[in-house]
Amino acid sequence: MLTIHGVTRSRASRIIWLCHEIGLTYRQVPVIQAYRLADPDAPDAPLNTHSPGFLRLSPAGAIPVIEDDGLVLSESMACTLHLARRYGQPFGPADAAEDALMMQWSFFAVAAIEPDALTLLFLHGSGRAASGAEAAAIATAAERLMRPLAVIEDHLAARGQMVGGRFTVADINTAEVLRYAQGHAPLMQGFPAIRAWLADCQARPAFRRMWEMRLAEPE
Structure with missing residues (x-):
């Protein structure tokens, strides 16, 4: 199953919108932007773009990131274009x-x-x-x-x-x-x-x- 890392109040919105257009099932991991937190490095901070677990997935520390059948991909436009090519007719390219x-x-x-x-x-x-x-x-x-x-x-x-x-x-x-x-x-x-x-x-x-x-x- 496709996994989307990132809250919807981010550029992940583009990916989520496309998934709903396609009817593509996904799992969302709500990683929040570190700048929105008073102390993103606190032990009790929610999962965010400074969290070590997320940084192992995305060294750039930016959302969104997707995991699709073993592919880990960042940059929201790259993510939407990839998903449209793979799953998205008629939303993806015909040629x-x-x-x-x-x-x-x-x-x-x-x-x-x-x-x-x-x-x-x-x-x-x-x-x-x-x-x-x-x-x-x-x-x-x-x-x-x-x-x-x-x-x-x-x-x-x-x-x-x-x-x-x-x-x-x-x-x-x-x-x-x-x-x-x-x-x-x-x-x-x-x-x-x-x-x-x-x-x-x-x-x-x-x-x-x-x-x-x-x-x-x-x-």
Whole structure:
């Protein structure tokens, strides 16, 4: 059975969403991020990314990690792409060209969008008023996102989905990155195709099931 190491309030959400789409049974080990704990090295600390047992599995000390039939794999995008290839039709690639395109869009999301999208999530989405420096960081991140989001906008406006004209792992990977920026209305209002596509992605039963699991976990 597939094992997912990591709480749902992490990038493991991408893997869990895909598993629900596929109908793939898995076991989840709720490893929490060390930075969320007052003393992750305390003897009574919950299993976390500093725990010796987890570090033996993942020397980088980062979640998620999966174990699949003897394969130990980290990096959430690598995990979703692997699972989609192995188990995921029609969510995985139908041929080598689709496989390449799914990797392209997944890497584009991680490299060109995720860092600034996370800035918006952590600062703009924190629920408190931003300081002057934070407001400047939010504005800078939003400005940098204009160009890569325009690329996604044009692609979705022309094709409807990321790859192959159907919902695939590329949509999951891209949507989960864009979700970080979704709450910044001044940015998102300029991208109607992205907004409509995100709404469709997040209305899927598999996403809703993952999201309910995420909300049930402690913040």
